[in-house]
Structure formats: C-alpha cells, structure tokens
Amino acid sequence: MRLSHSLIPTLKETPAEAQIASHRLMLRAGLVRQTSAGIYAWLPIGYRVLRNIERIVRAEQDAIGAQECLMPTIQPAELWRESGRYEDYGKEMLRIRDRHDRELLYGPTNEEMITDLMRQSVKSYRELPQILYHIQWKFRDEVRPRFGVMRGREFLMKDAYSFDLDYAGAEVSYRQMMLAYMRTFQRLGLRAIPMAAESGPIGGNLSHEFIILAPTGESLVHYDSAFEEIDYLSRGAGGFDHTSATDLERFFTEMTTHYAATDEKHDPAAWEKVAQPRRREGRGIEVGHIFYFGTKYSAAMGLTVAGADGKPVHPEMGSYGIGVSRLVGAVIEASHDAAGIIWPDSIAPFRAAILNLKPGDAACDRICEDLYAKLGATALYDDRPDRAGVKFADADLMGHPWQIVVGPRGAATSQVELKRRATGERIELAADDVPARIA
Numbered sequence: 549m550r551l552s553h554s555l556i557p558t559l560k561e562t563p564a565e566a567q568i569a570s571h572r573l574m575l576r577a578g579l580v581r582q583t584s585a586g587i588y589a590w591l592p593i594g595y596r597v598l599r600n601i602e603r604i605v606r607a608e609q610d611a612i613g614a615q616e617c618l619m620p621t622i623q624p625a626e627l628w629r630e631s632g633r634y635e636d637y638g639k640e641m642l643r644i645r646d647r648h649d650r651e652l653l654y655g656p657t658n659e660e661m662i663t664d665l666m667r668q669s670v671k672s673y674r675e676l677p678q679i680l681y682h683i684q685w686k687f688r689d690e691v692r693p694r695f696g697v698m699r700g701r702e703f704l705m706k707d708a709y710s711f712d713l714d715y716a717g718a719e720v721s722y723r724q725m726m727l728a729y730m731r732t733f734q735r736l737g738l739r740a741i742p743m744a745a746e747s748g749p750i751g752g753n754l755s756h757e758f759i760i761l762a763p764t765g766e767s768l769v770h771y772d773s774a775f776e777e778i779d780y781l782s783r784g785a786g787g788f789d790h791t792s793a794t795d796l797e798r799f800f801t802e803m804t805t806h807y808a809a810t811d812e813k814h815d816p817a818a819w820e821k822v823a824q825p826r827r828r829e830g831r832g833i834e835v836g837h838i839f840y841f842g843t844k845y846s847a848a849m850g851l852t853v854a855g856a857d858g859k860p861v862h863p864e865m866g867s868y869g870i871g872v873s874r875l876v877g878a879v880i881e882a883s884h885d886a887a888g889i890i891w892p893d894s895i896a897p898f899r900a901a902i903l904n905l906k907p908g909d910a911a912c913d914r915i916c917e918d919l920y921a922k923l924g925a926t927a928l929y930d931d932r933p934d935r936a937g938v939k940f941a942d943a944d945l946m947g948h949p950w951q952i953v954v955g956p957r958g959a960a961t962s963q964v965e966l967k968r969r970a971t972g973e974r975i976e977l978a979a980d981d982v983p984a985r986i987a
C-alpha cells in the first residue's frame with residue numbers, strides 16, 4: 549500500500565476517551581474508529597491484523613480436525629426458548645422484531661443454533677465425535693463497554709462446539725482444544741496461562757480461562773512461571789502431539805498441575821507451596837475460555853444419536869471461545885513502548901515500511917519503487933511529501949517489524965538503513981539485499 553493514498557488516519561495527540569495503552573494506540577495508529585458506543589469500524593491496517601489473527605486461529609482449529617462453518621449473526625428467538633436462555637440472558641441480548649413481528653436476536657453465542665443444526669442431521673454414534681467452529685461477529689449489550697475493542701458490544705469471536713458420545717470422548721476433545729489454544733497464543737506472541745474457572749452447575753474441573761498478564765487486565769491472577777517455559781509448538785521431546793492420547797494426558801496433567809488461578813479460585817495454601825521466585829501475580833486479560841457442559845443443550849433441545857446398542861444417547865458437549873477482536877488489543881497491551889506498537893512478525897499488518905525520506909529525489913524514488921515492487925503487499929510505502937521526523941514517528945507508532953529507511957545520502961550509492969522495531973537495532977546494507985534480509 550502507498551501511504552499517500554491510504555485510509556490510515558494516524559493521530560499525534562492522545563484521544564481523551566482512551567484509558568489504556570492498546571485503546572490509545574489503536575486510535576492513534578489508525579486501526580479502528582468507534583461508530584457507536586462499543587462498536588468499531590476496522591480500518592485497513594486494523595483489519596489486516598484482525599485477519600492475520602483469524603488465520604492463525606483457523607490453522608490451529610483445522611489442525612485438530614475442527615470443521616469450519618459459518619452460522620448467521622441473526623437467530624430466531626424460538627431456539628433460545630427451547631434451551632431456556634431467552635429469558636435468562638437478560639438485557640445483554642439485543643432483541644429484534646422483523647416486519648412480520650417475528651422475534652429475532654443478534655447472537656451473543658451459538659450453542660442453541662449448532663445443537664439445532666446437529667439434531668437435524670446427525671443420527672448415529674458412528675458420526676461422532678465432531679467439532680465445529682466459526683469465526684463470526686457477536687453482540688452483547690454490555691452495560692459498560694470500555695477499553696476499545698477489549699470490551700466492545702459487537703466483537704469477533706471464534707467459537708467451537710464439540711459433540712462426543714460419552715464423557716471420555718468429551719475429555720479428549722477438551723484437551724485437544726486446550727492444546728490448540730496454547731499453540732495459537734504462542735504463535736500470536738503471547739504467553740496465555742490456562743486457569744481453572746467456575747464450571748457452573750455441572751462441576752468437574754473442565755472449565756478454563758486463558759489469561760495474559762497486563763496491568764490493565766480486569767481480573768487478579770496468580771500463576772507458576774513454569775508455564776512460561778513450555779514450548780507448545782515443538783514436536784520433539786518437550787512437545788505434544790494432539791493425536792496421541794498419552795501426549796494429551798501428559799499435556800493436560802502439566803496444564804493442571806502447575807499453580808494458576810484467578811482471584812475467585814485462588815488458594816493461598818497451595819500458592820505458598822510454589823517456590824518464591826516462580827510466583828507470578830498481577831492483573832490479567834481473558835483472551836479465551838473453554839467449557840465442558842455435558843448434555844445441557846442436547847438434553848434440553850432433544851439432540852440424540854442412536855448408540856451402538858440402538859438406544860438413543862444425548863451427546864456430551866463443550867464450547868470453546870477465543871476473543872479474536874479482543875486479541876488485537878491484548879497483543880498491543882503485551883507488546884508496545886512509549887513510541888507505539890511493536891507487532892509480532894506473525895500478525896503484523898505489514899512486514900516492513902519503506903520510508904522515502906526525500907520524495908522527488910531521483911535516486912530515493914528509484915530505490916523505493918524498486919523495493920516496493922519486490923516486497924509487494926507485505927510492505928507499506930511511505931511516499932508522503934512529509935518531513936523525515938513525521939515518517940519515523942508514524943512508522944514507530946504503527947509498529948511494523950522492519951523499517952527500510954531510504955535517504956538521499958545512502959541512495960547515491962544504493963545503500964539503505966534497516967531498523968528492527970522491537971530492538972531498535974539499525975544496520976546499513978545494499979538496497980538489493982533487503983528483501984532476503986527481512987524474509
């Protein structure tokens with residue numbers, strides 16, 4: 549993209565309404581604009597980040613065999629009457645009437661709809677297990693939307709639903725999903741910790757929230773730093789394979805043995821047993837939540853399959869959410885400095901910005917155009933007729949992993965400067981060597 553012809557409205561001033569770093573930076577770097585309370589438009593670079601996060605979330609869901617589908621945002625009220633949640637959900641649910649006076653709602657979640665879709669088509673135990681997911685906008689009429697996309701009213705969620713024949717199967721699905729989550733967050737450059745959460749009326753230990761530490765988080769959390777050393781992406785000695793039952797068992801044991809708890813579940817006696825230097829505590833942001841709820845919806849809504857003995861069985865279900873739009877804010881909370889955002893390579897809107905310090909200078913223009921042609925869609929070309937200082941500040945603010953600085957002095961000999969945003973490290977090199985260097 550050429551910055552001179554892009555809707556990337558960066559701001560020098562800090563917007564007064566933003567109380568936390570990620571909200572300030574998302575507005576200042578031109579990622580989003582609020583269109584109604586708690587509802588945001590995603591401008592081009594913000595939307596690129598959102599799509600990059602989606603891509604990683606999707607890849608890890610696909611890797612455990614979950615099937616992507618897309619359910620609508622608008623749902624009929626009848627489905628929610630069947631589960632009993634139409635009244636329970638209260639004012640958070642946005643209720644709508646169509647021209648025929650039929651009651652609809654903008655979905656805050658999709659357990660009822662997916663249960664209905666399964667009951668229409670799945671008949672036999674031979675068709676289970678299955679996991680379905682979609683990445684779709686949700687609406688929850690939060691009393692106090694705040695912190696930008698972190699607690700919005702309309703937000704993008706990946707929600708998955710598992711269907712198994714029995715508890716043992718549901719447990720495997722749950723563990724696979726937990727592993728997919730740890731891999732997802734690591735790929736996003738985050739250290740999310742799984743913390744036992746309220747499991748509701750069903751009991752058991754199968755409800756976890758995934759929380760990252762950040763001073764502006766909404767919950768108080770405590771965990772053992774052992775979590776920070778685990779590499780979920782390696783396949784070798786320390787890694788886990790989601791297709792192996794023993795690996796899944798070992799993984800789940802590790803996730804539930806190290807201490808980790810939100811304030812509601814905190815156990816001071818157990819915490820005392822964690823060695824002092826390994827204790828991490830602070831505020832945390834919930835970026836995901838997984839939940840086993842047995843036959844709650846399958847029983848209420850009459851979803852059955854014929855078991856091996858021919859008798860009808862209500863499948864055991866779980867649901868698994870990731871706050872995709874919240875993650876944009878959460879990543880920024882975890883990765884920024886005084887000058888702006890520092891994107892992890894995996895989700896950066898552009899890999900590099902090309903800063904032309906003297907548009908109109910023949911050598912600068914030639915080198916920049918040439919690099920831009922080679923780097924294509926992975927580069928943002930700052931071709932604006934602005935001062936160098938403005939370009940440096942905006943590039944730092946937008947947080948591209950690499951900045952390619954093209955000034956008249958170096959350009960005369962085809963030399964450019966390459967800056968790594970995360971470390972501030974700068975090197976001089978031949979313009980021709982840049983694409984290989986940042987690949």
Ligand SMILES: Nc1ncnc2c1ncn2[C@@H]1O[C@H](COP(=O)(O)OP(=O)(O)O)[C@@H](O)[C@H]1O
Nearest residue numbers: 697698699700703834835836837869870871874
């Ligand atoms: N109002 C919101 N704005 C942005 N993201 C949200 C919001 N509510 C929930 N999420 C994200 O969706 C994930 C799943 O939601 P869920 O656990 O059902 O919500 P909650 O914890 O608010 O009851 C959460 O972990 C969070 O990342």
Ligand SMILES: [Mg+2]
Nearest residue numbers: 757834836837
């Ligand atoms: Mg939750």
